Amino acid sequence: MxxxxxxxxxxxxxxxxxxxxxxxxxxxxxxxxxxxxxxxxxxxxxxxxxxxxxxxRPRLLFAVERYHCNEWFFFSSPQPQNQYENSLPLEYHTKFLGDVSQYICSYASGLIYFPFVRIIDVNTPLICNPTTGMYAGLEVRKYSRSRGFLGFDPIDKQFKVLDFLSVLTVGSGEPGWRHKDVSCGPYHRSPTAGICINGVLYYLAETFIEPSFLIVRFDVRTEEFKFIDASCFNDHIQHPTGLSLVSSKGKLGVINCNYADADGKRTIELCMSVLEDDEIQEWVKYVYTLPQNEVLGSCEFSVAGVTATGDIVLCMKYICKPYFVFYFNPKKNTLQSVEIQGFGTKFEAVENRGEVHAIVDYVEDLSLNDAKQLNSSISDIKSLCSCCQQKGKLNYIGEEA
CATH class of the missing domain: 1.20.1280 (Monooxygenase)
Structure with missing residues (x-):
């Protein structure tokens, strides 16, 4: 005593x-x-x-989609702290089963949004925290088959979903979907992902009458729309998935890749256009030729984003062994290859490999655990896997991948 x-x-x-x-x-x-x-x-x-x-200590978040069994797995790894790091460990977080539609997930401030997930034979929008495994189902908007995007207002600390011209505030107790009357000619969204930067949601769209690109700008707090001319990207009108929206030091950037052969080796050129001023709609273009890299020159890859320090991050598109992430520093013209270790043989086999959707500068935010927004364990509901037509559980944290 x-x-x-x-x-x-x-x-x-x-x-x-x-x-x-x-x-x-x-x-x-x-x-x-x-x-x-x-x-x-x-x-x-x-x-x-x-x-x-x-x-x-921002991290690189990996959302791995496995089409053949309708599974999504979430991992993360540290981002390199110096130019000498060439290998980093991977941490598994959570997964869920569900018949996810062709619409890709959307990300904002620590949360992932899926416009349509088939749960118990019902299509529903779903928002989840990929590191804790918590989720919340959202109200389904009638007659909607568009993809929708997730935005976050850092001032009022609110998440909102934008589905074409309708808005839903997450966890507020307010009425459901609200339609916004906006004066704009007819357009449809491109298949590229949107991005939320400092409380502003941007996505690429295409006009109907004379096909041309435009950027839709949605202020998450004020719910005001603005339309920005993006005809400078019309060369990609037939293949819009070649364009990636990124945050470049707090400004909207659009990146596309060009390829050429030099002495039998593939040369990669990154073209990045930055919206320096969205009031006068001024785009500034930068062109970078990447240093030669044997792995990058022979694999399929995607642009994950731009880090706060200015590195452009490229990820291998599919899991394999070894799996690499590439950090290109435009100022120093250096390319750092980092092997990500820990996916395991289950994912590295060709027949099981999944497609990787990576998010840079992922920061864990405990305010995302608010019960009004994420109020249930993802293991509490069941899903119907369309490929095997068998009942299975949506899995919560702690389960082995």
């Missing part, structure tokens, strides 16, 4: 500092230990501390 009474408890600020160094899913588990820990680890003070700490 005397020994117990002499024990000194750790100061609260030190305890909070320790918890900021844990992964978000570990913090989420600790919140369930008691009311005291739930209150402490949900406090605005700790949430801000955790986000500040997490922002110093």
């Amino acid at each position: 005397e020994r117990e009474s002499n024990k000194e408890s750790l100061p609260d600020d030190l305890i909070l500092e320790i918890f900021t160094r844990l992964p978000s899913k570990s913090v989420a588990r600790c919140r369930t230990l008691s009311k005291h820990w739930a209150s402490t680890l949900r406090s605005p003070e700790f949430t801000k501390l955790f986000l500040a700490s997490s922002s110093t």
Whole structure:
């Protein structure tokens, strides 16, 4: 008893500092230990501390889609801290089964949005936290088969889904889908992914009457639309998937790749156009020829994005062994190859390989665990896998991939 009474408890600020160094899913588990820990680890003070700490260690998030069995797996790895790192470990987070439509997932501020997931024979929009495995089903908009995009307002801390000209605020308790009256000629969305930058959602669209590209700009907070001329990309009108929308130091960028043969080797040229001023709609174009790399010169790859430090990140499109991510520094004209280790033989076999959708500068944010937004375990519902027509569970954190 005397020994117990002499024990000194750790100061609260030190305890909070320790918890900021844990992964978000570990913090989420600790919140369930008691009311005291739930209150402490949900406090605005700790949430801000955790986000500040997490922002110093951004990661590369991998969403791996396996078509043949309708599975999505989520992994992440550290981003290299210096030019000498050539191998980094991979951490598995969670997965779920579901008949996902042809519409690709959308990402904003730590959450993934799927416009249509078949759950118990019902198509529903679904939003989930890829590191904790928490999810929330959203209201289905009638007569909609468009893909939809997820946006985040950093001021009011609200997520909103934009489906053509209809808007849904996530977890607010407000009425469902709200239609916005916007004066604009008819257009349809291109199959490229949208991107949310500092509370503004951008996506590529194509006009109907005279086919031409435009950028749709949607302010998530004010819900105001703006249409930006993007006819400078009309050379890709037949193959819009060759264009990737990225954030270039807080500004919208559009990247496409060109290829040429030089002495029997493939030369890769990156063309990046940056919207320097969306008021006067000024685009500035940059062209970079990548240093020769044997692996990159022979594989299929996609543009994952641009890091906060300015590196353009390219990822191998399909999982294989070895699997590489490439970091190109435009200022230094250097190309760093980093092998990502840890997918495992289940994914590396050719017959099982999945397509990789990567997201740069992924930061874990505990405010995303708010119960109003992510209120259930993904293991609580069942799905019908269309390829095998057998019932299976949507899987939660901790299950082996």
